[in-house]
Amino acid sequence: MVTQYAFFFNAAACSGCKACQMACKDRNNLEPGLLWRRVYEVAGGGWEKKGEVWVPSVVAYNISMACNHCEKPVCGLSCPVKAIWKREDGIVFVDTDRCIGCRYCEWACPYTALRFNATTNTVSKCDFCFEAVDAGGPPACVAACPQRALDFGDLAELRKKYGETRQIFPLPDPSLTDPALVIKPHRDAARAAERAAEVANWEEV
Amino acid sequence: MKAPPLKKKIETSAMSRRSFLRWSALVGSTAAASKGLAAGFRRRDPRHALVERAPSEERMIRTGCPSHNCGGRCLLKVFVRDGVIVRIETDDRPGDTIADPQLRACVRGRAYRKRQYHPDRLKYPMKRAGKRGEGKFERVSWEEALDRIASEFKRIKAAYGNQAFYVPYGTGSYNQINGRQTAQRLMNLYDGSLGFYNSYSWAAISAATPTVYGTSVTGNQRQDWLNSKYILMWSWNPAEMRDGTNSEYFVQKAREKGARVVCVDPRMTLSAVSLADEWVPIRPGTDAAMMSAMAHVMIRENLYDAEFVRTHCVGFDETQMPEGAAGAETYKDYILGTRDGRPKSPEWAEAITAVPRETIARLAREYATSKPAVLYQGYGMQRRAYGEQAVRAGCVLAAITGNVGVPGGWASGIALQAPDGGPFWLVFPTGENPVKAMIPSFLWTEAVLRGKTMGEADGVRGADALDTNIKCIWAVACNALINQHANVNRTARILADEKRVEFLLVQDNFLTPTARFADILLPVCTQFETWGLEDGWKYGDEVILMPKVVEPPFETKSDYRICAEIAARLGLEEAYTEGRTERDWIAWSLDRYRQSRFPGLPTLDEFEASNAGVYSLPVERPAVAFTDFRRDPLKYPLPTPSGKIEIFSKRLHDMNNPAEIPAVPKYIQEWESPFGPEPKKYPLSVIGHHYLSRVHSTLEGVDWLEEAFPQRLFINPLDAGPRKVKNGDLVRVFNDRGAVIVP
Amino acid sequence: MLKEWPLVAFTIVGQMAVGVYLTAFFPWALLAVVFPASAGPPPDGATQGLRIALLALVFALLAAAALVSFFHLHHPFRARYVLSNLRSSWLSREILFELGFMAFVALGVFLTWRQPTGVGLLNAVLALAGLMGIMFLVSMSKLYMLPAAPAWNHAYTPLSFIMTALALGAMATALLIDILAGGRQIFGYLLLLSFPLVGAKIIFSLFLTPGHGIYGSRSGPSLRPPAETPRLLHLGRLTLLTAGLVLIGAAIIARDVEFRAATGSGVSGLLAVAFVLVLASEVAGRFLFYGLLTRPGR
């Protein structure tokens, strides 16, 4: 029995193609502006003069991120009406019939997973494609990835398979929420902080 | 105009999702047993509610992603409810092995619903109402439109003859019965039209590759990349431009298996970020210089495969010059600068390419010694002045390092897939064109302006000269009259003159820049709304069936149906249709595939009934180009004049234009270059690339894609700084030919 | 940022209510509860009227704040659920304490008016109301001190809230007393108090405002879009505060003059203008505060 569903994300393999994001939008009919899964482009570094020419010291990689269905879901802990709840298998849901639309949880979630949905006038977010998962299939984003950079499963098993890493630059301190997330870092992640990397595509995420 | 029912349908499809939301919310509010968690939090089990779900009346159809010219061919699962596509998923065949991987759709295929139900889709036949190019149209009946087309065709044929007709390069549809081929078939039955050869894509690489190898089939099946130790991605960006579904996946797998991957591209592409260990930025248009310098290092340090060069190549040095060219400058002469006094050293190349000399030397050593190695050439570097030189230089590097004909190696060049050239794209029979004259696809503007004066020097083939200028253009699935052509302000002026092109017929799904110039504009259904069949683009070992998924909306029709109706007015209906419907032609096309690469293909009825969507041949042992030639070059010679790899091409030598068409690959400065007079006026160079969110201009304006990949211009911070250009600024990019304004 | 106007109004008005209460009542009430001897005689009619007016003001401010907060909800009719998560949500707690504060203040009005059982009970109720108000302020601060929001998770947040409460509270109380009673005993003390409070606010904002202050925290890299708070708001706030401070100073001097010369000198006018300026600076500061944390997407 799954006690905590989780995502695996291979940052070393992710091309930033956004097929995952689009699969999510199509499944959930998300209007433009509403992203449950989105792809951050992290970039930093610069150029150095070497003799007569310039050489790059650029770092760059992509992070595809949805909701991490955290074990300590601060979103729900801070919701005044308990509209966010966690299922037996760890999936975190927003109850759109109860949500008052105060948008407080949006501030609380360090992964910016919660997004206001102007159609329902409530917040909304990734529901782990629970219908598909309940039927034994993969979430739409996982099934979409042309680079096979996404996987899902029980957190404990994913950790066994892919290791314990759950944070790369510039993701927040994982102890804040205990995200159900396993990451394989891109080679540049280790140098990102020192090269003053930042998310480079704000208007897209 | 009345409210478009399509929009309604789209709203209805959104509605169903809304009711789902309500349902999932209900699930949320049913309190059930709780288990302690973090304070204030309970876990509940809504599973009991799942049975209350409304039974789905959805139909799922596996089909190909509409066959535009995107480089991929992917499988989609299309969900239809009440005649409307409500969701699109992708290939989920179990297994997903390297030999037979899933054909997972890219971001565009996943967003296709938004093109399908775009409010701007063409709905009715229209005729021009204002000046040509103004974009003003009036709705007309199909009768009126078709009658007008038939009478114009007859008039032009009588007045100018068949060479006056032109069905231009247009790649919007390769699904067999939508697309320009349907028009070409009718034209051929109607006594023909001016033909063209070559493409906007591969003009240089498709011409240059055979000068070295005598063939374009120089690529291995891609699974073979997993046997490589080193992959040099040269001007190749498969993470953004699809160059075969799964190409980027295979490169990733090769890298995971230990291959080192280096990407040579002026721009830090998504491929450089995600597939490569190293990115080497290069000044655009100087690739041949860097390749020459790599050869310099290999020759000076004796890193090249001298034995292979001796047995399999000609023209490397004076010991192996072809007959009649003895005494001509050899490749080695050129590289070492024996004759021109300029050794093509890394120092020399550094000044041209802006790649540090050490990097060039290191890459030369790495590529020459990490065997087997791939030097894969993309097409960006060849879609420019003297693009052939970089292509030939790359092929020569592959040859002198002995990477030809070995597993894990790669011969470079256009690299169509071994053993047979791979996918066909089209089997729909266009028939023979009675007009033999052909022009290069890019020079149609010249044929409009001065066709009568064009001859061999302008690349005319099949005739000594043209009899007439182009008078009638029939553009089907083509936005290459304006948008995708070059110097488009000039092109627009040429087209706007009604005395030149007297009749311009356009068939498309949208009012494109090309379509704005139409005299008659016909609304075509999408490929989800008719039948189709596709195999791979450049690579691929599968056939994908595209059943009609939904009905054509409004008054749209398939290109095939439109052509059949024009044919009827020209007295050619029977000859055109041979009594076949769209579906019948797909059955017919399937037979063609069965007779060639796919003998085991099911019949159309079986294929359709199985809803498999795809029939694939797993690649367990990837074919390697030139295997036989490698083993025994005398027994299996290449189709070149010498039978060997032509580092020196006698055919090019005989063209007697060494400054522009040298016999050995050379770096030639482009006619607009940073080293010419232009930089005084225009200090920056601009290049384009094939963008992930569009197939050329197709899928432009799809909101989900614009959100994911807004149109943008990339500029090096070193150039942006002094110009005070910041992220998100609107900038005007201009030269003498015109301007674009981009954020 | 501008979309947060209901929260700007709610927090400022709510904090002002607490401030009025704390400056006008709480210390005395607390004193009376802890040292019943200090309670003094029951108030006379005029004092009673003034008290009721001040309490009513607090109540009205709280009610207005509560009302305006509805504008920030997208499903206001579901607001009845907001107390569901007292166990872990500071937002629930904030609402609880606001309601509690309102209830005790209302009770205070009632008791002051009817004086059913003498001042003991009244003082107890007033002390409790004060505690509720303080908890209201605490939960309001805690609410924003989210670990996920480094820009807010900072001593700046509670300090700025408390200072807003006290500065606005002292000035509002002073003004009301001036208008209603013209009696200037407490007034003088409040006027004097306003000066250091506003002065401290200036120094505090100048140095510690996140993102803009000289030593203010700068947010590091994160998945949240960088804040685009206009620097103008920061400078505007400082200017307004400084102008307010000058006017308060002028009012203090004018009051002195007034005492000595026994002529009207426009103290009330000066104070009223100063109050408006400081209020405006608070509005600017609060927009700045919300601007520190952008929400991604639309």
Ligand SMILES: Nc1nc2c(c(=O)[nH]1)N[C@H]1C(S)=C(S)[C@@H](COP(=O)(O)OP(=O)(O)OC[C@H]3O[C@@H](n4cnc5c(=O)[nH]c(N)nc54)[C@H](O)[C@@H]3O)O[C@H]1N2
């Ligand atoms: N997403 C997407 N994929 C496509 C298509 C599409 O429209 N969209 N179109 C398909 C078609 S028809 C074609 S022909 C192919 C086109 O495939 P290509 O021509 O290979 O694609 P481009 O993106 O034009 O160019 C590839 C890379 O070359 C780089 N480049 C440009 N100039 C130079 C140069 O001078 N030197 C070097 N070293 N690099 C240079 C560009 O930065 C780019 O990253 O793509 C196919 N795939």
Ligand SMILES: Nc1nc2c(c(=O)[nH]1)N[C@H]1C(S)=C(S)[C@@H](COP(=O)(O)OP(=O)(O)OC[C@H]3O[C@@H](n4cnc5c(=O)[nH]c(N)nc54)[C@H](O)[C@@H]3O)O[C@H]1N2
């Ligand atoms: N500057 C610059 N120009 C370029 C290139 C470049 O890299 N840079 N690349 C060049 C290359 S490689 C190519 S291949 C060309 C491509 O140029 P085009 O072949 O013109 O390709 P598209 O722009 O995709 O235009 C195809 C049109 O077909 C329409 N269409 C789609 N499906 C159907 C259908 O089923 N039926 C009909 N009738 N119409 C349909 C689409 O709406 C679209 O308007 O562009 C070339 N132009």
Ligand code: SF4
């Ligand atoms: S990622 Fe954010 S929204 Fe998702 S469970 Fe964690 S805290 Fe909540």
Ligand code: SF4
């Ligand atoms: S927006 Fe909805 S889910 Fe989020 S905290 Fe407010 S009520 Fe809870």
Ligand code: SF4
């Ligand atoms: S699991 Fe489903 S809802 Fe969540 S991000 Fe992936 S596709 Fe979207």
Ligand code: SF4
């Ligand atoms: S689909 Fe895969 S490769 Fe593409 S952006 Fe998403 S995770 Fe990255």
Ligand code: SF4
């Ligand atoms: S657009 Fe091309 S690559 Fe993308 S899904 Fe369709 S066929 Fe595949």
Ligand SMILES: [Mo]
């Ligand atoms: Mo192309």
